[in-house]
Amino acid sequence: xxxxxxxxxxxxxxxxxxxxxxxxxxxxxxxxxxxxxxxxxxxxxxxxxxxxxxxxxxxxxxxxxxxxxxxxxxxxxxxxxxxxxxxxxxxxxxxxxxxxxxxxxxxxxxxxxxxxxxxxxxxxxxxxxxxxxxxxxxxxxxxxxxxxxxxxxxxxxxxxxxxxxxxxxxxxxxxxxxxxxxxxxxxxxxxxxxxxxxxxxxxxxxxxxxxxxxxxxxxxxxxxxxxxxxxxxxxxxxxxxxxxxxxxxxxxxxxxxxxxxxxxxxxxxxxxxxxxxxxxxxxxxxxxxxxxxxxxxxxxxxxxxxxxxxxxxxxxxxxxxxxxxxxxxxxxxxxxxxxxxxxxxxxxxxxxxxxxxxxxxxxxxxxxxxxxxxxxxxxxxxxxxxxxxxxxxxxxxxxxxxxxxxxxxxxxxxxxxxxxxxxxxxxxxxxxxxxxxxxxxxxxx
Ligand SMILES: [Zn+2]
Numbered sequence: 001x002x003x004x005x006x007x008x009x010x011x012x013x014x015x016x017x018x019x020x021x022x023x024x025x026x027x028x029x030x031x032x033x034x035x036x037x038x039x040x041x042x043x044x045x046x047x048x049x050x051x052x053x054x055x056x057x058x059x060x061x062x063x064x065x066x067x068x069x070x071x072x073x074x075x076x077x078x079x080x081x082x083x084x085x086x087x088x089x090x091x092x093x094x095x096x097x098x099x100x101x102x103x104x105x106x107x108x109x110x111x112x113x114x115x116x117x118x119x120x121x122x123x124x125x126x127x128x129x130x131x132x133x134x135x136x137x138x139x140x141x142x143x144x145x146x147x148x149x150x151x152x153x154x155x156x157x158x159x160x161x162x163x164x165x166x167x168x169x170x171x172x173x174x175x176x177x178x179x180x181x182x183x184x185x186x187x188x189x190x191x192x193x194x195x196x197x198x199x200x201x202x203x204x205x206x207x208x209x210x211x212x213x214x215x216x217x218x219x220x221x222x223x224x225x226x227x228x229x230x231x232x233x234x235x236x237x238x239x240x241x242x243x244x245x246x247x248x249x250x251x252x253x254x255x256x257x258x259x260x261x262x263x264x265x266x267x268x269x270x271x272x273x274x275x276x277x278x279x280x281x282x283x284x285x286x287x288x289x290x291x292x293x294x295x296x297x298x299x300x301x302x303x304x305x306x307x308x309x310x311x312x313x314x315x316x317x318x319x320x321x322x323x324x325x326x327x328x329x330x331x332x333x334x335x336x337x338x339x340x341x342x343x344x345x346x347x348x349x350x351x352x353x354x355x356x357x358x359x360x361x362x363x364x365x366x367x368x369x370x371x372x373x374x375x376x377x378x379x380x381x382x383x384x385x386x387x388x389x390x391x392x393x394x395x396x397x398x399x400x401x402x403x404x405x406x407x408x409x410x411x412x413x414x415x416x417x418x419x420x421x422x423x424x425x426x427x428x429x430x431x432x433x434x435x436x437x438x439x440x441x442x443x444x445x
Contacts, residue, residue: 054370065093380394
């Protein structure tokens with residue numbers, strides 16, 4: 001048993017905060033929440049005086065290979081950004097993976113991203129990325145919950161990144177069989193976007209998801225360019241198009257949803273589409289501000305994410321919470337329409353629901369995915385409203401518990417030698433990046 005003793009604030013949920021409270025953990029789950037819980041029988045007691053205890057955060061969408069592409073492409077829109085920033089590096093990754101069977105880079109960026117997220121209080125995440133299982137091994141080593149949403153395409157991207165559909169589906173099935181629901185790790189299916197997959201391929205991916213009961217995540221309506229392209233090709237906006245091919249018959253996580261018609265917002269509600277908000281990424285690429293306040297008022301399921309480090313530059317979800325809330329105030333010219341409680345709910349309960357985790361609240365029976373934040377730091381103190389402080393002033397976690405295990409304590413990661421592992425990962429990333437030769441790869445559209 002693990003006892004978190006006398007936390008100054010315990011954020012049970014977006015609607016309830018307790019003072020000076022203990023939380024007792026038995027195995028992977030919260031056993032009891034209360035005051036003066038007995039220490040007898042506890043192997044570990046954490047003194048949480050002066051600390052704020054919160055459910056762990058869920059980063060519902062990222063691309064960890066982009067951790068090797070930080071600080072690039074500051075003035076590019078999505079299409080040019082893909083061609084100049086992400087495609088050339090993806091090409092090098094694919095060459096090593098497919099031609100040489102070398103997946104060491106997957107472990108390197110998988111670890112780097114997991115460590116960065118852990119420091120920002122993330123206990124679970126969804127990474128839309130290459131089909132390299134070394135990433136899952138890295139997350140196992142770190143002790144974090146990670147879902148690899150295997151990114152699939154069969155058009156639009158440069159020919160260098162193409163694989164025959166049959167081969168792609170075969171490897172996808174192999175990874176699902178080996179890793180779906182293994183320990184804290186999971187595998188999802190991720191057609192990258194409706195415009196990078198033919199409808200026939202989308203249906204094959206959907207059939208595979210149904211066969212294994214895995215979740216589906218896809219990018220939808222990120223840019224105005226994409227809407228125009230969809231209207232020209234299909235006569236429909238992207239989400240309407242997805243419905244027309246039966247792709248919304250299963251619940252999906254739709255990432256971005258910046259440009260939705262009122263009919264599409266209603267579709268989200270009716271077809272159980274979970275919308276994933278990526279405020280910083282959408283801001284950096286000049287894509288727009290998603291209508292999150294409206295979706296929330298309609299009862300649509302919502303989560304929040306950083307997106308990859310090439311369109312955010314950090315995987316610190318505190319920044320996305322903060323900017324995400326503020327951008328909604330700006331979009332609707334109304335500071336009261338969307339705020340700290342709404343965004344906090346998205347990063348905890350919303351994210352947990354999207355990933356199918358029985359977590360996101362500090363209550364007996366829930367999974368023990370918890371973070372402690374030091375209230376005495378100059379960023380935080382003084383605390384007047386714990387949720388507001390966490391959302392608008394938070395920078396990093398002090399201690400992180402995942403599945404009842406202490407993964408970081410007092411800012412020190414307990415599971416892997418961080419400095420050494422990060423150094424190795426960065427060295428390999430720099431070496432591979434040098435092989436991109438700086439030349440852009442054009443999309444085939
Ligand atoms: Zn993305």
